[in-house]
Amino acid sequence: MPNAFWCVVEDDRAGHPKKVMAEVLAEAARLSGGRAEAVWLTDRAEPDGLRRLAEWGAGKIWLVEHPGLAPYRGEVWAPVVAGLVAAQAPRAILGAVTSRQREFLARLAARLGVGFAADVVGLAMDGDRLVATRPVYAGKLLARVAWARPPWIATLRPNVFKPADPVAGREPQIERPTVTVPDGALRLAERREEVSTGLPELSEAELVVSGGRGLKGPENFVILERLAAVIGAAVGASRAAVDAGWRPHRFQIGQTGRTISPKLYLGFGISGAIQHLAGMRTSKLIVAVNKDPEAPIFKIADYGIVGDLFEVVPALTEEFKKLLGK
Ligand SMILES: Cc1cc2nc3c(=O)[nH]c(=O)nc-3n(C[C@H](O)[C@H](O)[C@H](O)COP(=O)(O)OP(=O)(O)OC[C@H]3O[C@@H](n4cnc5c(N)ncnc54)[C@H](O)[C@@H]3O)c2cc1C
Structure with missing residues (x-):
């Protein structure tokens, strides 16, 4: 669907989207009149992970599943998503404030030559433009910013935006676009898994x-x-x-x-x-x-x-x- 609001999926690296995506998708759906779509770059997407995205409000899921997409490397992800943007022309591309999305969406915005609003705590449509509210000067002031042109790219602070009530049993509509995943400039030399504390993230x-x-x-x-x-x-x-x-x-x-x-x-x-x-x-x-x-x-x-x-x-x-x- 043209001019959809895309939500770049932050996942747990084990095939499931993180719960912050319920907030990002709900906000995208609210602003776009129900045209929220998920974009998921991963080496594996579990079926219940895909279902969860649909239940949280993704009308469509652009799924790019490829072993070269994990672990995350910005120089690999950016050309893949830039190619999809050129073909589909989304109106906005939203993500959550996480270390990965922060880096990725800034890099994507630079590649597309459009603006990037980081760490947004409010979003509203003003006529046909999007206006974002974000803290500046270490949170002492709130600035309202708008983009010169789409796609409007932003990261949303977790626990600020209200998630929609999940629609149980909603089947995901999945698109698997044909894309070329480039080689990265960096290769994984060693992976160290942090021991989970068992406490929330x-x-x-x-x-x-x-x-x-x-x-x-x-x-x-x-x-x-x-x-x-x-x-x-x-x-x-x-x-x-x-x-x-x-x-x-x-x-x-x-x-x-x-x-x-x-x-x-x-x-x-x-x-x-x-x-x-x-x-x-x-x-x-x-x-x-x-x-x-x-x-x-x-x-x-x-x-x-x-x-x-x-x-x-x-x-x-x-x-x-x-x-x-x-
Ligand atoms: C560029 C820059 C970036 C920075 N980024 C960050 C950042 O991201 N996050 C961050 O936290 N800081 C950051 N800092 C550091 C920041 O300026 C402070 O130095 C730091 O936050 C102090 O940490 P603190 O409050 O634990 O220690 P302190 O300022 O030393 O405070 C310790 C407190 O503990 C109290 N206390 C001591 N014993 C007890 C007790 N038994 N019971 C109750 N209270 C007790 C004391 O009264 C005191 O108020 C940054 C600084 C710079 C310059």
Whole structure:
């Protein structure tokens, strides 16, 4: 269908789209009057993954399944999607704010010579143009931007846009376009799988527990993990904790880490530097625990506890256990 809104699928690398795609597809459907389509580049797409995309609102799925597409390499993906864009002329190309989509959609926009709005927190049609709202200056201001010409390319911040109710049993309509997958400039030399923590993925999590330098050492993150396990939260960290080697960089929240918008952010031993706030200030409810009553994080917190986290975290964990009957 011409002038559809395309949604580039972020998957779990095991054949299933991530749940953030429910948000991206719902927004694309809302803006385009139901003309949302998914574009999935992968080495394998599981049938239930395809069904899920249809149930989340993809009227059509452009599926390019090829072993050369994984692991992701921008120089391989960009010409493939640019070729599809030339043939199908979508009006917009949307993705989620993930490290892969952030890089890919910027590269695609540069290749197509069109604009790219990153980390969008609002989208609206203004007549026949799309207007995006995105934070600038580490979240201190919101800017509204429009594109000089289509396709309008943007990444959407997870947990901001409302997913549609899934339509159970909706069959996917799949198109397998004939494309040439080029050789990449880089080859995979070694693959290291991170051991899963069993907790939700940070950028998609509805609840986030985060720790900073106040934790005093890597061994103390275990108290945050216990709390997180009780309430089903992801665990994040400040850059001070990451730079100290207490947590891997993928757990860092902030300007040079992940941007999150959970329903609940619980920050422990984090001062609230502007670069940290840039990554979490759009959280719906912010709770901060710090022993310094002057800590800047209290300025943006909805609730604050002035206290020692080593007393507060175990007490909170016990209270949540009682509340949740665990
Ligand atoms: C270019 C640039 C990019 C950056 N990007 C990021 C980023 O992406 N993310 C990020 O987080 N930072 C980033 N930073 C770093 C940022 O400026 C801060 O240095 C960092 O966020 C501080 O981390 P923190 O709050 O854990 O540590 P601190 O600022 O040292 O704060 C520790 C807090 O713990 C409290 N505390 C100590 N003990 C306890 C206790 N027992 N109980 C309760 N509270 C306690 C203290 O009162 C203090 O407020 C960036 C900086 C620059 C220059």
